[in-house]
Amino acid sequence: MSRYSLMPLPCRADLFEVAVGWDSGLDTYFITVFGTPVIQREPEVRLWRGNVWRDLVAAQELVAIAGQYAEVPADLTTRLEEDRIAAPHQLRQPINRVISELLGRVPEK
DSSP states (O other): OOOEEEOBOTTOTTEEEEEEEEETTTTEEEEEEEEOOOTTSOOOEEEEESOSTTSOOOHHHHHHHHTTTBOOOTTHHHHHHHHHHHSOOOTTSHHHHHHHHHTTOOOOO
16 A cells, blocks of 8 residues: 655645555555545545545546645656555455455355
8 A cells, every 4th residue: 555645726725735656455556635624523535436446446536636736746646556566466365355345246266
């Protein structure tokens, strides 16, 4: 799993953080957009994609969504694709088999 913290766009003062990355367990990229926290409270989650099986399978799609909320480094697509290659979804790992079974997917033999 990888995670990058992106700086919200200057016009998005209502945001605290935009987190993006690769989740090999769910075989998806993810983005979480956090609102500015209220005193003594956790930041509100404004957007959460990639929290279900294969929700975002293309790094370019993730980067396009992130660009609506945050400053995106020029090499982010490449870094995310490298993360996926370095840590691919492996159904044979016990936790991934459990997740697949819970989601009603038939495990590979």
